[in-house]
Structure formats: C-alpha cells, structure tokens
Amino acid sequence: VTLKPDRVTQRNGWEIALTYVGETVHRPMFITDISHVPQWALQGHNLDALRPAGLPVPKKPQQVTMGHGILITRLTPWECRIMALGDELPEFMDAGYTDVTDAYASFAIAGLQCLEVLNKLCPVDVDEPEQVLPRSALAPVEDVTCLIIRLPGKDDIPALIISGARGYGHFLMEIFLDAGKEYGLGLAGFQRFKDRLNGDK
C-alpha cells in the first residue's frame, strides 16, 4: 500500500503521516497505521494492585481501562498491555514494564461497517450486545494472533484497534484493505483517527 504522505509530524522520534495525498475524507470507513503509538507490556503477579499512569489495571482478561488517552488491556492474569494513544507520554521505570512499541504493527479501523470487515478475517465475536466497551480479545486474524480492542462507539459507529506482530504488518494491512474493499474502506492518516478519538467523526 503506497500513498504519499501529505501532512507529516514528529512524535517520540516517529515520523507520522497526519494525512495522505488523495486521502478521501468522506470515505465511510478508514484504516490508519498507528504502529508508532507507544506500547508497554506489564507483567507481574500483583497487577490488580498497580495503577499505571494513574489508571487501574482491569481485573479480568478482555477488560480494558481507558482514560487520558491511555488504554490498559488485560491479556492474562499476569500480563496487560498499555497503549498511549494521546499526546501525553507516561514514563514507566519499573522492571515490570517492557517497551514493546516496536514489536507490534497496529491499526485503527473505524466506520459503520468495520465489524463486518473484521468478521471476514477473524472468528471471534467482538459485538456481543451485553459487553461493556472498550473490550478486547486476543484472536487470530487470518492466522495471525492479534490483540483486538473495540473502542466505545461515537454515535454507534464502532472503532477497532488491531495490533499484531510487526513482521505481519504488511500482511495485516493488505488483508484489511482487501476485506474492506466492498464496504469502502480506505487508508487515512493519523489525523482522522485523532478526530475520531476526540469525537469528531
């Protein structure tokens, strides 16, 4: 997938395309590369007692805590993943934290039909009516194990974060764009995702 970046910014040493040349703003659904978003793995036996970036660690796997642009996803009883989606960068000095930003390729997908796109690639249900959002699942996306986080909807328009091993980054982007073709999925810069996070669809 090659689109020429239009507006570019620097963040934590990363060069980020805010918009792309020819990016269609009015596409019903977009996918954004957010691989630059800082991520940490936090492991330990007492995660419930910890408050990374001032937020509680969710009690059970699949649960997600969200606040101040930080997402904390409980993966297992011993491990959670922290993502810093906002502009503020928390500092984690304890040995329990491992910076895993470079280990994962991550994407954000938002749009009315984004769950339909996911349904074409992943057998796990992220649309249970009773679930409390945000919610996560560790699930195979076309054989690649990914962390899938469903963000709270804005006006019932769902949004997802997909994060898989960086080596599969190209593959994941290609299959999502392929699967989303019939729903009008298009590539968008980071600005579109930021707007979505801030509530401006």
Place this chain on the structure above:
Amino acid sequence: MMDRLPYSPTQRIDREKETPFFYRGRQYKGLAGDTVATALFANGIRVFSRSLKYHRPRGLYNLDGYSTHCLMSVNGEPNVRACIKALELNMVVYPQNVIGSPELDFMSLLQWFGFAMPAGFYYKVFHRPAWIWPLAQKVLRWTAGPGKIDPNMTDGVYDHKYLHADVCVIGGGPAGMRAAVAAAKRGVRVILIERSDHLGGFLNYRRIPVNGGIPAYLYGEKLGEAVLDQENIRRLLSTTVTSIYQSNHVTAIQRGRPGDVFLQRYYEIRAKSIVVATGGIERPLIFTHNDCPGIMQGSCAQQLVHTYGLKPGNDAVLSGAHDLMLEVAADMAEAGVKVSAVTDMRKEGFDPDAVGRLERLGIKFLPGYGVAKAKQFRTLKGVDLRSSDGSKKVKVDCDVLVASAGETPLSQLLQVAGASMSYNAAVGQFLPKELPPRIWAAGRVLAQQDLQTIEVQGEVAGLSSLQDVGVDVKSDLRAAQDRLVSLPGPKPCWSGVDTSGKGAKRFVDFDEDVTVKQIEQAIEEGFDQPELIKRYTAAGTGPTQSYLTQYNLPMLVAKKRGLNTGAMLPTTIRPPVMPTGLAVLGGRKHHAVKLTPLHEQQQALGAQFRLAGAWQRPSHFGDETALDEILNVRRNVGFIDISTLGKFRVYGKDAIKLLQRVYVNDMDRVGEGRLTYAVMCNEEGVIIDDGVVTKLKEDDYFFTTSTARAAETCEWLRFHSREENWHAFPMNLTDAFAAVNLAGPRSREVLGRLTDQDVSNEAFPYMGFRRMVLCGEIQAMIARIGFVGEICYEIHVPASYGPALHRAVLEAGKSFGIKPFGLEAQSVLRLEKGHVIIVVDTDNHTTLHEIGMKKTWSQHKTDGKTVGIPALRFAEKQTHRQKLVGFMMENAAQTPPDGSIVVNDGVVRGRVCTSRYSPTLKRSIGMALVDPELVVMGGVLEIYIDGRLVKNQLPEIHTVKANVVPMPFYDPKGERLRA
C-alpha cells in the same frame, strides 16, 4: 426467446432488462431475474444434460437446487446448479457429460447396454485379468462423471465470514420468519438464513388464499416485512446451510448474486440456539422413464408460471398423491396450459376446494390413478395412466408431466446435528424422535401442512430458543404452546413409493442412474439394508446427497422385502449436506508471511527471497550458489539480516530459576557484558533450540533463539514459569528488534565507523555483549559471536530503526567492499566452521550426544532442575546412537543433496545433514549423522543420490563416496573469530 406470460405480482423477472448469454457458443437472451435454467427453458432448450451412467437425456426437474438434471458448466466452473444460478450478462454456459449435444449425445448408446451394467458391476467385472482394470478405469472415468474444470476459468472471489448470533434460524419460510421475529422482538441477535433469493418459502410462488383470504404470496410478503422491521435480524439470502456441527457451529455457503463482490461466500456461524425450519421437498414418483425431459415437480411448474412467467408446456398431465398437484394443475390451466388430466394415487382425502377449482376449470380428475409409463423420444411425448389396481389404463399425449409422490421433510440438518429419526406411521413420514439440545424445529420439516400451525410452531421454536439464551419468555411460550395444541397437526400423507410399473428404467436415484430393478437385484444378492444397498448400488451417493432418495430408498427396500412400511430407516446423513467446492472452503488467497524491517532495503539490493519459517528471508543476492557472497565474508566483510532470530527478555526474581530449568547449561555463569551459548532440550533430551544468553542487570536477561521456534520457545518458558508460579516473566521481543550480523575480517572496522565506543578486541572480545549508540542516536545491543567463523557482530536495534541501520552499515562498509549475504551463503559459511543449525541438521531424535555438544550440558546440575537431563543421562549410555561427522567428497565437485542416505553394504546407516561446495576449501564438504561404526577418521561413507529423473519412472540411484574428516573444516583453532 419464447413469450412470457402476462405480468403477475409474483414474478421476479425484469422484462426491461434483457440479459444476453451464451449456450454452447451461441448467444441467447434471458431476463434479469432469470436463473440460467429458466433462461434456457425460455429459449426452448428442454434437454439440459445427460445422466451419469446411461447418458439418458435430462431436463428441467426442480427449481430449488435439489436435482442433478441441471448441472452445467457456467463460466468455466463445472457442476453449477443452473436451476438456482442467477443469470448474468454474457455468461458462458455449456452442458456436461455429453459428446455432441445434450439432444444428440453419442454416448447415449450406453443406455441400450444397461443390461451389462447391473448394480455393483464394477465390483464384479474388469478384475480379471488384472491388467484390464487400469484400462477399464480410464474408460469408465472418460465415459461417466461430472464436468471438467476449465483451466482458463475466470478466477472468482471466494470469501469467508464469521458470524455470531444468539439465535440462528435456518429457513426463510413462514415458520422460520415467525421464529426469527419472535426471537428478535426480545432484542437478541438473530440470523435468518434462506436458501433461495427471497424470503417467503413456499408462499412466494402461490396465489391461493390463505389466512383470511389473502393470496399466499402477499401473506408471505407481509411476514417478510415483519422480518425487515427487526433491525437485529441479519438476513442471509441465497445461502445454503451445509452443516450443523458441535456447539451449534453452523456452516453455510452464499451464492454471489449479480453485483456481489464474491462468487461464493463461506459462513461459519456460532449460535447459542438454532431453529431449523428448512421445509420440505417433493419426492419423486417412480414409474417407467420417470427421468424423461418434460417431467418436473409441482413446485417447479408453479415457479415457472408464477415466478418466471413461463409456460411449463402446452399439453400437461399432472400426477401425484397430494393436494399441491391439484393446485398446480389449476394454476397451469389458468396460465393457458392445456391440462389433459390430473391423477392422484389417493382415492380420498382431497382438499375439496382444490377439487372444486379443477371442476370449475373443466380439468379431468382421476382419483386412484397414477402414471405407469412416460413415452419419450428425446423429450416427453405422452403418458400411460393406470388405476392403482391395474384394471384400467388411459393413454394421454402431452409434452409436460408434473409428477411427485408427496412432500418429504428436509430433515438432513437435524440429522447431522444428531437427531435420530423414526417412522411416524400416523403421518407417513420419517421424523426426528427428539432434537439435540438448543436446537428447535418448526413447520414443514416436522411434516406440518396447515399454514397457521406452521406459523405458531415457528413462534414456539423462536421463543424456545430465547429460553436457551437466557431470556425469560415462559408465559409467552406457554401461551403459544397452548395455541399450537388447538391447531391441526400433520395430515397423513401417501406412503407409497412407486406406481407398480414394470419397465426396466424406473429410477430411484437420478444422480447415479439407479433403478428399481437394481435395488431388487441388490436385495436378492443379500444387501438387505438401505445402508448396504446405498454402497452397492451408489443410490444416494451422488451430488444431490440423497435429497431425492432419502425417503424412497428405505420405503422401497421395505416394500420389496415384504416388511411393514417404515421398517427400514433412511441412510445416515453426513456433512456437508450439500456439495461444497474446495475453492470456497479455501477462501481468499491470503498467505500470512512475515517481512523483516529490512525487507524493502534488501529487495532493492536484489535479494531473492525464500520462506524460512514464517519469514521471507533473502536466499542470495546474485548467483544462487552465493560463491561471491561467501568469499566476500571470508576476505572482506558482509552482513546478513538476522531480524528473524528469536529475541527475548526474561526478568523477575526467579528468572534465573527459569533459565536453569530450560537450558542444559549452568546459567549461573551467565554474566553481564558477556554471552553464553546455551542449548534447550525437551524431556527426551532432544535438542529443541539454541542461542546466546546474557545478563542485562540483576534478575533481567536477554537471549536469542532460532528463527523457527521463537513463538514456541516463549510459550515453553511461560509454561514452566506458571507451572512453578515463579516470578519470572518472559517477553517475546522477536519483532521488536531489527538485527544484522556484520561478519568478516573487516567487520570491526565497519562497526568502528558506526560508533564512538571502543570496539577493539580487548574492549569488546569474542562472546562479549555491549550496549552502544550507533550513528549518534540509535540505541543498539551488540553481541560478538562467530557463527560464520569470522569476527562477527550481531547488532540489534529497535525495529523501526532497521532501515536506518541498513543504510548506515552499507555506507560505513562501502570502502571495505561490504556486501549483503543471504541464507545460502550463511549455510556454507557455518558449515565450513562446523556449526549446526537446530532442526536443519538435527531431527526429533537428536540429543546433545549425537552432535557432539555434550560440553554444553552442565553435569553438576541436579536432574530435577533441568528439562531433559534424565533423558540425556540415559542416552549417554546408549552406544548405538548416531554421531555427527564431517566429510569431504572424493569427487571435489560433487555435492549430495541434503537428506541423502548414507549406506553401508546396502543397509541405511545415516543421512547427510548439510552438504555444500565450499569455495574457501574448493571442494564439496558436509555433515552427516551416521552409525557409530562409521565414525572412523579417513573412513569411507557411501551416499545414495538420485540420478536423472525420467517421467513415470523411479529415479536412477547412484552411489557416491566421501571420506570422514575432522571438523571444523575451516579455522579449526578459532583464531579468526577471536582475532
């Protein structure tokens, strides 16, 4: 194109949209909304195909996809059911299994030799002499069988989708729609699957008044609107459910309609509860020549008239044993078809309204009569009717015969879900004795015929499924059940099978050309159960998966054996209940492959990639022997992308315990700033992984593993850590780092240009580990090792800095003649040095002892502390275990392929692990695992290699010779890598 009937609201065709298509190379025109079969029918085509065995002509029989009469090649795809395949612009359609045309098929001569093909003939003939079978097999395959795959077929899109629902309703008829709406009204997620292109089921194409006088099709639309009103019902139309597996796992295949982005889409649906409302199917009436073109089922004739605006024929006779035939006869007459006679095997129990309608239309009605024989010349010319006692006979000329023996429940899905069947004598049908948990059924699949009953039963099923998903609807359910009790239940149906004709060609199974006579023959030969007869005669094994024989076969067997009706049960149904193409199961052509952070840079340098585990890695950059790459490493400096190596951090106060557990080495000796080569074994002492380990700080370690096992190794560590509840936490950082191995006598100079830090041999010795800043900003971890036998630096940087590192290394090494090298060069370089690659040179039996790595095993560790040590102690005493030896080929230029067999006196004594031509040594060398007796320095190894390959013949085998030599082949004292 024949004239269509005047407009009717039941029609699904768009008269404004002519749709040209090609049949046998000639252009025809259909209408949008037509299926391929109806478009052909509209153009006067009456013979669609030839049968499998006798090449008998077959025409339009059914419009629901349950017959093989209409299997055709469409756009190069064979075995397409033309009766349900939507017509599209410029479709290319061909008949199958014909030599000539369907009307004039050369192979139709076979039908005159039916006497030579009795049941099971292929079990009896062509076996002696033995040489005749391969020949006969080819002839049989050539003369019979379905269509051929067109290698030039347009590549279609085959899609997958995974869905989840609280309630999955299978069947979009009145029962299914009512069930779906009843469930959806409580807010749960409902999926409604309908095989045809529209909701409504059997109401779609019927005009008789139902429920208060509303025409059936309008009532069906009303029910459909109620479905549309529920936003939480996902409708899957044109979708055939192929099975229900354990835990309510439903699989289904959707046909792409014009405008869809896919040709077929495969669904996997997980539902908490399932309602099966699949309805029923007309079962064939058995009489002489009951397969003739011009004979069709009642619903087929009705759909032709009402859905597609086509007359099924000009002169019609209808024969059946149920009220639908009376309705169809009247509909056809009202459409302008001359209906000469309607016969019914029953003598009483008719719907008086239907009989009255026939009388008003002046149609001759013959109760107690049936068809004895169809007269044909390519297509139907007339029928012989006979009273059920055989005393009266009537001959009628006609060009269409609408015939069926009654309706059978489509219970296949219930059966694959685990429902056992029994014969219900009161109804005259095979019905489920009980349903599996969380599966409900409603409507005609339970032999219901009354519309109101069907609907209420659907509602009961929908509410029952809600109970399964935890929604309390007890009072509503009780009320619906009470209503159901007051409504009429299933009416008894005619349980006869055939009309007692005597001709040889009375077909029980159209797919495999199985006749009544062959069933009788099978019974005479001792095959007395339907399951045995099915296998002996092939009845029910064809593409329709026994849909049309499911009822008739057991009933016929019972009758012929003189048993009570229903004494024999239908044969077992197995998934998929409808034939499924492999392409749609395969789905899109996605192949998950990992790319390293340096992929694009290496591509630009001309890398030829190959798969290594999950990764694409450069094999070589020029000549595939990689000789230049090898020599450049030996003489100057090269670098290889090793980002794929497993890379891990493990930390916590028990991290050392975990490392001691999984590595055979003494991990207490691992220190900061230096590397330990360490090996992991499994419980059997078999080597599973190796790499280097270093200590980052207290209770914090970094280690590498082989490319192939990175993911497994992480789980292996987690397993042991959690088993012991240790405070030791492994983190897989394989993808987090890009890495290159800078190797060669000039590598130190290149590294020196990348950093200000001291990289001298004293400051950074062999097996040292350093953190450095490269290019002023890149934080790197650098391990000095010697895998390829030269001064080597493994440089690990954050993956996102990979391209920058690549650029920097190339630039820094420019003046030293730096070149990239790939896996092929690395394989030769490490072979020259005598280094093994786990999995490449070892197998599932190789312990440390075989490959001479016993020294890595710390003998003072207690057995219980380390995985594999008890087994290693045991294996140590086994004198028969193979050993790894180095060899040089006697013929310096001859290189045996990896895996070649080592023999001695004709006995297999080992195998070649790796062998390559060494440009450094200028001869072929290798490593082999051989029996201990062959481990004699200077001894000769005989190696089998394949010779020239000749088509259809086993390859010639040559023996080549090699001499056992000490390893390493290159720099045995290790001076170069320590330099």
